[in-house]
Amino acid sequence: KPGDTFNPWNPILPQSFVVLRISVCRRPDYFIENVVMVIVLLNTVNVLSLLLLPRSVESRLASSGTMVLALAAMQAFVAEDTPRAGYQTHGQMFMKVSNLMMVAAGLESVAVYIACEKKWSVLRIFYRKWDPAGLLVEAEMHMWDHLFIIVYGVCCIVTVDAMFPPLKFLLVPCLFVLGILFVITLVFWVHRLRSCAAVI
DSSP states (O other): OTTOOOOTTOSOOOSOOOOOOOOOOOOSHHHIIIIIHHHHHHHHHHHHGGGSOTTOHHHHHHHHHHHHHHHHHHHHHHHHHSOOOSSOOHHHHHHHHHHHHHHHHHHHHHHHHHHHHHTOOSHHHHOTTSOTTOTTHHHHHHHHHHHHHHHHHHHHHHHHHHHOGGGGGGHHHHHHHHHHHHHHHHHHHHHHHHHHHHHO
């Protein structure tokens, strides 16, 4: 009755009640535009450093380190801007995967640099007579850089597709384009390495 206070211990409880159900759904557009796309751009800038010469390891590692720091700042922004949750969200997982991919790009730069310095060749494992003097190692490592960039892009697209359903329409076109780029890059470098080997 109006003016009465509710007493849960009262044995005479009202026989009628109303149940209100509210469905709440956060729109992902803000998060995708301001977080996911920014992280994808950071990944793109990070992987573009692999277009530098294999011996310029300082510039490559500086770029990777800068992108990792930028991603850490981005993570702090996202933590402040999103509600607290007792579980790991897709956005947090995407940031961790992006961190791992950036570190992998840095490790690839170091591996390519060491291979150039030591004149190690991956192709020599499969074909013993390939470049015994190691004159084409830098060109070969540059080829592996370009193929790594495409694989990096595939990993990024697959991760975005797995964690953000609104962007699922990007998977097939992006994989198709990256697949064509992979084949073109492989054919180009095979032709170029054979031409250089013939000249040497």
